[in-house]
Amino acid sequence: MTETPALAPGLRVRAEAEAARLPPLLARADHLAGTVLLGEHGRRRAGLGDDFWQYRPAQPGDSRRMIDHRRSARGDQQFVREREWQIAQSVMLWVDQGASMRYASDDGLPHKADRARLLGLALAILLVRGGERVGLTGTALPPRRGRNQILRLAEAFSLDAATDYTPPEHRALIPHARAVFISDFLGDMGEVERALTKSADRGVRGVLLQVLDPAEENFPFQGRTIFESVGGTLRHETLKAGELRDRYKARLAARRDRLAALCRTTGWRLGRHHTGESAQSALLWLYRALDGGTS
Incomplete structure (x- = not known):
């Protein structure tokens, strides 16, 4: 008989912590999905034809x-x-797992990563219930149906990246499928442009949902403030934070305009969600936006 080697203490702690997060995430995603009315059962695209x-x-x-x-x-x-x-029934997800997503300006608010994962998993549950196949962009988890696929997605969403910003994964996109990217989109815009351009080249259309903390929108900081990225790679100290507000808001607006222009060019849709807002409204918007039913 072969003995299974014991986990190293640090690895065991991390594994137990990740395993402990799965049931609450699944339960919350199931509950959130249950609050959204499906209307007609399923979203099949029979009108696209049955050609090989x-x-x-x-x-x-x-x-x-x-x-x-x-x-x-x-x-x-x-x-x-x-x-x-069958191709039209495939929806591929990318949920940003970068360190920048693990930010909350207040203890009463969820981290952006928690909200993004909740929305991504709840959307997957709705789509699978409607008869569609859901997976991740890239090669790790191809689109499939069934409860086991939801479990695989929950496990994948529980992982964190070490870098502050992670680029959208655009490999292995199925031609003419649909995709959903959920992120704060505060990293390299060139990577976002590359991902959407490659997607459009393969006939993939989809939705970008920008998830932000309210403080990232309102910039309520005053006086001496130290700004530091969650991953610790960026740091800036100022004595007059309030004087940065207008310049910050202008740059944020310019970034959003660039995202909107990119979506118009590639046929994608752009949404925005604050972690202080209702997760239900964001999920309903995502679900409808995949069919072009929300402005």
């Missing part, structure tokens, strides 16, 4: 009747024959 689109390797969760036995007989791997409507 591509073969792809079979994945866990695919039913046996989806297997194309003629194509699979050419080798040792099983393949699924995908059609256009």
